Amino acid sequence: MSGHLRAPIPSATMPRKETERMNTSPTKTDDAKLSWTAGNLATLDLAACTCAPVLGPADVGRVADDIDVWDAWPLADASGAPVPWHGGELWFALTAPMADDPESRHALARIHHFFREGDSFRHLGQTLPEGFSPGSREWSGAARLEGAQVALYFTAAGERGESHLTFRQRLFMTRCTLTENQNAPFGPWSAPREIVEPAGPYMAAQESEGRIGEIKAFRDPFPWRAPDGTEYVLFTGSAAAAPRAFNGLVGLARMDEASGSYLPLAPLVDATDTNNELERPHIVEHAGRLYLFWSTQAKVFAPGITAPTGLYGATAERIEGPWHLLNGHGLVFANPPSEPFQAYSWWVLPDLSVTSFVDYWGVDDASATEKPEGRTRFGGTFAPFLRLSLSGERASLT
Structure with missing residues (x-):
């Protein structure tokens, strides 16, 4: 549910001025592993930060003529590495029919799957049957x-069959058998099971109306297995202890073997009063350390904080911490200043290659993303892969 610049759905449940008035007293979630603060970001030198290469027309090859594609992830093994399949890999991504307004895709999103071979992706089709998801979109x-x-983990957004789109978010998992059929790789899916519910530090995301970028979060599940075999799930959350405009969390829950459900734990990262959305968190193990990554946008930082749209992260030797922001401030790399909207939703693989999708490219002003020019400048496709270099608490593009 990422890559948005503006909201096609008007009105928020709480006016912006009111939420900003609430943002007056610091409240951090108890026992959070890491607090991400304005003070951390004050050390960020925008002129010196690492930036991704500028995308050109040759980098924006659409995977299909009739759909937009964003937010991608592979079928992975327990380490997060893509699983080899028929000489390539299976990938998933959010898709929606190509429309005049690219921002309408969030109200139509469905998971589709793709075959990756080398640098090319081939569209295979919709992953879950119509009417299967408990939400109105995935x-x-x-x-x-x-x-x-x-095992497919996904966010059910809204309610199945709703006549008015809502922003309720729930975390589900479903299973199927992987087949050898290259055009139909998945057997029948099991009934979707809700794996963790908002409780303790986590606010329930159940707004009936909202503006994209300002809604609260309980989404983006990512499973991770610790060296001792303990199963965890990470997710994007919002702090129940700080019900205001900027209260983003990287959430964590641990599987209870007896019930098979995940029990909420203290968040890995608390960005209260700093940022509203720490999207698509995931962990990569490298050189004996854990690296936690998330994506966020310039527009969802709290007033007074200047930080770019980019990939951010932290590192620790174990899930319990202590966690330290990469590069001292968290930024790994940003979109280039001349192309601040060109890509989003970065996903790091264990070989340190990084995927994302082409957002609005060839523009440096948000007004250029409005209709009708926005359609011509929205990529809606897989971006070229990048590669990271990691060393202790330092991270950069190679």
């Missing part, structure tokens, strides 16, 4: 191969 998640079983 938002981001992750997928893992366990033996011959595919």
Whole structure:
């Protein structure tokens, strides 16, 4: 549910001025592993930050003529590495029919799957049957191969059959058998099971109306297995202790073996009074350390904080911490200043390659993303892969 610049759906449940008035007293979630603050970001030198290469027309090859594609993830093994399949890899991404207004895609999002071979992606089709999801649309998640079983984690947005789109978000998982059919790789899916519910530090995301970028979050599930075999799930959350405009969290829950459900734990990152959305969090293990990554946009930082749209992260030796912001402030790399909207929703793989999608490219002013020019400048496709270099608490593009 990412890559948005503006809201096609008018009116928020709480006016912007009111939420900003609430943002007056610092409240951090108890026992958060890491607090991400304005003070951390004050050390960020925008002129010296690492930036992705500028995209040109040759970098924007659409994967299909009739759909927009964003927020991608692979069918991965327990380490997060893509699983080899028929000489390539299976990938998932959010898609929507190509429309005059690209921002309308969030109200139509469905998970589709693709075959990746080298640098090319081939569209295979819609992943979950119509009417299967408990929501009115499907938002981001992750997928893992366990033996011959595919475990697909996803966000159910809204309510199935609703006549007016809402922003309720719930975390689900479903399973199927991986087949050898290259055009139909998935067997029948099991009934979707809700894996963790908002409780404790986490606010329920159940607004009936909202503006994209300002709604609260309970989405983007990512499974991670610790070296001792303990199963966790990360997610994008909002702080229940700070019900105001900027209260983003990277949430964490641990599987309870007896029930098979995940029990909420203290968040990994608390960005209260700093940022509203720490999207699509995921962990990569490298050189004996854990690296936690998330994506966020310039527009969802709190007033007074200047930081770019980019990939951010932190590192620790173990899930319990202590966690330290990468590069001291969290920014790994940003979109280039001349192309501040060109890509979004970065996903780091264990080989340190990084995928994303082409957002609005060839523009440096948000007004240029409005209709009708916005349609001509919206990529809606996979972006070229980048590659990271990680060393202790330092991270950069190679």
